[in-house]
Amino acid sequence: MSGFDLSAYLDRLGLTPVPVTAAGLRDLQRAQLRSLPFDSITPYLGGTPDLDLAAIMQKIVHGRRGGYCFELNALLGAALQALRFPLRRSLARVRKGASTGGPRSHLMLQVTLEDGLYLADAGYGGPGPLTPLRIDSDAPQQAPNGRYRFWDDPISGERVLDKWTGTAWFPLYGFDDAHVGDMDIAGANHICATWSAMPFAANLMLAGFDGDTRIGVFNRALTRESPEGLEKSEIADIATFAALLTGELGLRLSDEELDRLWDKLTAVP
Template sequence: MSSSALRSDLPAVEPAVPVAEYLRRIGFQGERTPTLATLTEIQHRHTSEIPFESLSPFLGQEVPLALPALTDKLLRHQRGGYCYEHNLLLKSVLEQLGFQVRGLAARVYWGGQEDAPPATHMLLLVMLRGVPYLVDAGFGALTPSAPLRMDATLAQRSFHEPYRVQHQLGIRTLEALIGDRWETLYKFDLREQWLADYEITNWYLSHHPASQFVTNLIAARNDNGHRHILLNQRYSVRYPDGRVERRQLEEPDDVLALLRDVFRINVPSPEQVREKLQRIATPAR
């Protein structure tokens, strides 16, 4: 059998995320070298420029995880996404820049989750000169804005709240200092996860009627010194000292304007968003 015949039997290699296009999207102009400084700047800019948002599952649309689909949505159509979309996009870019990256999965405890929630959150482990860093561009209202060392348990600074990573019996716990209290965000181990693993939990989060992303319109974006957070028609601004300013938006059109002007999202199907928000706001009889 010829080598060409052998090659034709192999699965096609998925195109990688175009690095130059990604760096333009986040406004990165630094050195493209696999250093902590580069990683920190990329994570900070990514979480400021590409919003967290649940519009696709909220509208009953599919959430494909193939890199070409992520490139089209997050880079070319002024959209955001949730953890799988952000971190798969970022993983592809970091690997092309020479970083050692591994996908992980976490159980989310932030927001009053049950004692043993499923491992539905994606995060990244990035190795730099033998030091493991937690990198996560897709945790919504408390997305870390800087890499966090996994081998240290002391508080670590970010561009927003301080964080720390606790260790116990092989399980790591990410905590954030909210006001004067350390709050648990999620727990994880270091077992590598693959796209097939994420596809299963992605389907659950984007289709199951109990998924918060199906039942709620959620958006978040890091800004200079504060965070913008949206849950349906409730808009909040969170500051590093724990202060939160809250405002109830009166009309769905106010939400659409906020998504466009504050979260910088090119909203798909505005009329459908408007109708679903009206249904949520109207009590069932």
Template sequence: MWSGDELDLDAYLARIGYQGERGPGGELRPDLSTLKAVQRAHTAAIPFESLDVLLGRPVALDLKSIEDKLVHGRRGGYCYEQNSLLAAALERIGFEVSGRGARNRTRGDAVLAVTHAVLVVTVEGEPWLCDTGFGFQGPREPVPLGRPGAEVRQGEWSYRVREDEDGVLTLCMLRGDDWRDLYAFSPQPYLPVDYVVLNHYSSTHPASSFAGRLIVHLPGDGVRRALVGRELTRLHPDGRAEPEIVGPDGLLGVLDREFGLRLPDRDAAELVRIHRAED
């Protein structure tokens, strides 16, 4: 389903710096410990970014293209790329992986289209929400789906899943003293081809939240970072948000220092030109 047999698993594990447990022969076991370690390593190593959309380039979702970009090219990507890569790796390890389509709920009462890709991974009969593609607010580890309302703490950050009357599940994040909705999704499975359709909208439609905007995120253990346009925000577990303006001359340094992201010279020059044109 997710082309896991085509993935260079060793290269992927090296890219994310995987340090989790292995079996006697060095193999990864499809258990909860491995699932947590893979997702945590992935979110620490591969930043969320949609720079190709800003640069006017197509976003390909075939596994080879994603692997070339995120693994060998050491770039980041947005949800369709991130979670397609994670799904391939988990499938290759031996996990049962299914896709879902989610509706962003971080913008108050605004009703947004289903444009976010997430995964449901079943381990020993229990479903877990796995997501490496929701940027700086996303979970670093799997969140249980079989225990709605149960709070899970991941370092200094807490999450829970709420089940609504219509069966829709909503992932919530604790910000200070308040639980805030991140996104909601139904039980309907999504296939890789469904993400191709959603990706086309997200990468080309003028109303897409990624169109014409520089977006780079990284969910850290403590401080989480988001660069949107010229504003770099550092989000703290207690709910504090520290904004900072990033000008064209400091852009490449911020991408490297804050997100571990280095672009080829041509892409870097074009990105700085676009950033400067916002003046």
């Protein structure tokens, strides 16, 4: 884990070292999701995120930027390893409500504790759980930001994560126990950042938490999803945009970067 600084990471999250327990895992994931936003700015502006752990630390922990799953869950995984949590990496197929998934493009973690197997994920840009869930249970599970369940897909052989919408179960992504190495992650990162069939180069996606309320941005569409309900609006101008990114989401961006993002968002096709 060359390049990872556990003390700096925990300071950024406002945590002290956590025990290797389900409660410790919960506190770590929840603190990261509330402190380190999801941001697809690098691929949106034409770059490919650097997955060197020192580069991720510099960008997100010290530079106060966000990242997407390959960066955010690399940090979470490094912290869990440093704290001696047993874990394995998995590459999931995102479904977004579909009956089948796309390519293996979402990095997530499976953590084995004395009381069972847990999903740990602080890098899913969609409406994932704020706290870890038991993978080895089929029963619905309540997180602070919603109700979730796992089920086995007999066609793909995947374990699928759903979220309850209030009227139906909505599949988020599916995964299996295939070995995931560094080159698998590097390839998936390249595909996500550069392939036109993936959403990242063409769409700005941001997400963060204010307490238990999830703040989500897809281009100029803004959603706030709380236990009380869902609010939707459109980002009207650059002042509102800048206040959202640098204020509520806590991203450190220059005026030039904000201008580049807004210019691309408002460009006429």
